[in-house]
Amino acid sequence: MASTDNKLENAISNLKKESLRITEPRKALLKLLIDTHKPLSAEELHEALGSEQYDLVTVYRNLETFEKAGIVSRIPTESGKGLYEMNDEQKHYHHIICRHCHKAEKLDECHIHELEEIATKLGFSNITHVLELYGVCQECR
Ligand SMILES: [Zn+2]
Ligand SMILES: [Zn+2]
Numbered sequence: 001m002a003s004t005d006n007k008l009e010n011a012i013s014n015l016k017k018e019s020l021r022i023t024e025p026r027k028a029l030l031k032l033l034i035d036t037h038k039p040l041s042a043e044e045l046h047e048a049l050g051s052e053q054y055d056l057v058t059v060y061r062n063l064e065t066f067e068k069a070g071i072v073s074r075i076p077t078e079s080g081k082g083l084y085e086m087n088d089e090q091k092h093y094h095h096i097i098c099r100h101c102h103k104a105e106k107l108d109e110c111h112i113h114e115l116e117e118i119a120t121k122l123g124f125s126n127i128t129h130v131l132e133l134y135g136v137c138q139e140c141r
Helices: 004-017 024-035 043-051 057-068 114-123
Strands: 072-076 084-085 094-098 104-107 132-135
Touching: 004 024, 004 114, 024 043, 024 084, 043 057, 043 084, 057 084, 114 132
Parallel strands: 094 132
Antiparallel strands: 072 084, 094 104
16 A cells, blocks of 8 residues: 555646646645545545634635546535545445444445446446445444
């Protein structure tokens, strides 16, 4: 597994490839995303960064930028709010996310194949899917 520094370097070189500026707030946000092992909302990231230094709008904007650059994934939640995490080397997986604390486990298997076949038979191509599971974790029960 790559270390935090390697991951940060990778993310920064991706930003550079997209001709995006590497600012201190962006670096701090990337570092936080790399060190956090569960998806967080913009508000949670903002709080963890120290809300004095960075305003929430900047956090939102940078997350959007990272998402467009393919560095960060946005996971939709039932409430409509997005949770953010670093992209994991293009590996395909889904999550089970705790509604209360946002603790997330990765589900390595994907069983959507059958549905995709049905969709293909209906004449669709370039089929993708978004699937996240929600529940209440052991600690929050
Ligand atoms: Zn929980
Ligand atoms: Zn899938």
